[in-house]
Amino acid sequence: MKPNPEANSNRRALVLFSGGQDSTACLAWALERYAEVETVGFDYGQRHRIELACRQTVRREIAAQFPAWAAKLGEDHLLDLRLLGQISDTALTESRAIEMQANGLPNTFVPGRNLLFLGFAATLAYRRGASVLVGGMCETDYSGYPDCRDNTLKAMQVALSLGLDTAMTIETPLMFITKAETWSLSEQLGGPALNELIIEHTHTCYLGDRGLRHAWGYGCGSCPACELRRKGHDEYLAAKATCA
Template identity: 60%
Template structure:
């Protein structure tokens, strides 16, 4: 369904997984755009618990600022399980998290971000949105080639050409580390946003919601937990 909107209204569509990075990006977008919608993807991920966190985070985000509540619009959930059918990865199947013979982490899902951005762009055109917002980062990341700025900007150009509409991809976390992500969240939403991220977002690749740490829930040993925990510790020292 195409959404009719005034050209004077700035609109953004946030790729929102339910994790720390996308929650911070959602807050960033709510601070900058008149209307913000979210899009999530079920790709058969082992940590599907992140999808169940999404609405609680959205509700919590809207409660932090009146302006955020008025700007936060519809959420869209997309079936992207075709990614799981293409082959095994540690993100979609019960296989070890390790470095593969290709030199990439086994958690790398080939084409994931490219597909997500393509689907988000297609929805964005129908919703009158010309800005996509994603939490891709090449500072603190797991070596995924589709998180690099070159990849993202090439994809933005592909979307502009292929959709025949202006399309920008904003990546506010691209050049900051996880400590910087925590600091950005505090600046955007104060301690309330920090508490929301700690309690209600999910990052752990193994889907662990039983172990509570200072930085949130997770197994504490997978690459996602290690990055989040290390960033928290660096941020605490720098405060």
């Protein structure tokens, strides 16, 4: 995943940035590659709204701890998509138990979420002169969401490029790697300092719980997002110990 300076030196990127582990790793990945990187977040009435506050803390910490990245970190944008929450019936937009549904998907799946996010992000990128969208979608360690699949993202890239009549690239650096490998990627990009920043300042827990700090970060420890993050962190540490 080494950057190609000649290919990316003049390109601007827009990172879909939630304030979680995955999007923070993607932000670091983009800052290593592109001339300027802006971020966009979405308020869709999510139950774990605390992530919206974490976004700004993560951006400030990255700028403070990584001066080379700070020089390329551009504006942040927060889009109001609360209509999505109003038409959704999910455990991410309502106070209800997280469980599996008859269709095999967890009820944390918000139908159309990533499709809407990418559409609005592409519109913003077009206006801001960016030609790359970067997202943390992944189909390796994930909850089975169909709008996280590589084929979905490839189809969206074609549709957006045609609809805007300009090339719009969707980059998904985490698509085929595990959560353990995501921890390794962020360490490769920013060393132990970036992983410590992720542990201390990012938010992933679906329930919005920041009352207890675990070795892998804050969260309830039992929702699917926390379980994936904990498992990945455990595997990452085990792999490091084996290589030591």
